[in-house]
Amino acid sequence: MVVVAQLVERWLVVPDVAGSSPVIHPMDVVSNAASSTDVEREAATTSRSAPDLPWQTVVWNDPVNLMSYVTHVFRSYFGYSKPEAERLMLQVHNDGRAIVATGPREEMERHTEAMHEYGLWATVDRIS
Amino acid sequence: MRIEPEITGVLIELTPMERRLLATLLAQYDELVHDQLDESDLSGDPALARLFPNAYPDDDEAAAEFRRYTRDGLVERKTANSGLISAALTGASDDGRLTVARDDAEHWLPALTDLRLVLAERLGIRRDDDPLPENELADVYQWLGELQWSLVEALD
Numbered sequence: 562m563v564v565v566a567q568l569v570e571r572w573l574v575v576p577d578v579a580g581s582s583p584v585i586h587p588m589d590v591v592s593n594a595a596s597s598t599d600v601e602r603e604a605a606t607t608s609r610s611a612p613d614l615p616w617q618t619v620v621w622n623d624p625v626n627l628m629s630y631v632t633h634v635f636r637s638y639f640g641y642s643k644p645e646a647e648r649l650m651l652q653v654h655n656d657g658r659a660i661v662a663t664g665p666r667e668e669m670e671r672h673t674e675a676m677h678e679y680g681l682w683a684t685v686d687r688i689s
Numbered sequence: 690m691r692i693e694p695e696i697t698g699v700l701i702e703l704t705p706m707e708r709r710l711l712a713t714l715l716a717q718y719d720e721l722v723h724d725q726l727d728e729s730d731l732s733g734d735p736a737l738a739r740l741f742p743n744a745y746p747d748d749d750e751a752a753a754e755f756r757r758y759t760r761d762g763l764v765e766r767k768t769a770n771s772g773l774i775s776a777a778l779t780g781a782s783d784d785g786r787l788t789v790a791r792d793d794a795e796h797w798l799p800a801l802t803d804l805r806l807v808l809a810e811r812l813g814i815r816r817d818d819d820p821l822p823e824n825e826l827a828d829v830y831q832w833l834g835e836l837q838w839s840l841v842e843a844l845d
Contacts, residue, residue, distance in 0.1 A: 622817070623739075623806075624809065624814050624815065624816055624817045624819060625802075625805050625806050625809045625814065626802060626805075627834065627837060627838055627841065629838060629841045629842070629845070630798060630802065630837060630838075630841050633798070633841050633844070633845060634798075637795065670744065670755060670759075673744050673755075674744075674755075674759045674762070674763065677740075677741060677742055677744075677759070677763055678763055678766050678767065678770075678799055679798075679799045679802065680740070680799050680802030680803050680805075680806055682739070682742050683742065683744070684742070684743070684744055684745065684746060685744050685745060685751075685755070
């Protein structure tokens with residue numbers, strides 16, 4: 562650990578071209594984890610979903626973010642209770658994705674942008 | 690490394706080597722986010738694509754518009770977050786102790802996340818079951834994870 566400072570000199574900036582791979586689409590990562598019925602069930606159980614609020618912010622699983630950090634973000638940004646934040650975090654972890662907010666499009670984009678600032682993988686979806 | 694909650698914030702004690710390492714990573718991060726963003730589209734570097742995810746994977750037009758409206762602000766806030774850590778490191782006392790206010794510590798977290806996201810990409814960690822290689826960079830990655838985990842614990 563203590564000898565690495567010199568070694569990392571350019572590792573962050575210059576991509577390892579040989580080792581790099583194409584960007585993985587979120588759907589590839591979750592594969593079959595979220596079927597359309599799952600999505601419908603999620604949408605139905607999201608209490609704030611309504612016909613006039615047809616958009617949602619979805620957070621996707623990634624292999625990097627710590628579970629405690631994701632929970633922390635859901636609590637501090639959305640103001641969710643600890644149990645609710647943990648439930649959503651586990652849903653992301655286990656199912657590959659979770660709907661963290663539902664509402665008007667602009668608001669969902671604002672949430673998505675905020676998630677990107679936190680380093681979470683988020684997308685905007687129209688509720689189908 | 691020692692992280693402890695304090696009344697007004699968080700005590701962060703790092704060795705000189707740890708501080709140097711973190712400062713080096715942050716400088717490279719700023720370079721990556723600022724310079725490379727200007728001159729290349731994100732498809733050239735998966736790490737950048739991960740720092741600025743596609744908000745509309747199924748709608749190219751909406752994705753481009755989202756990017757147009759959010760990118761500059763995100764770059765600004767991401768580099769402000771990393772700058773906060775850099776400034777704190779510069780201001781550390783000789784014994785390596787920093788007392789970081791809660792609000793500031795909250796801004797450390799996303800910056801540490803972004804560092805880990807870039808390192809993970811360089812290490813080939815893209816799925817949950819990808820193994821962590823055995824090398825110095827992986828040690829750095831794990832050390833950052835430990836730092837972030839301790840910081841979240843101290844803040845929660």
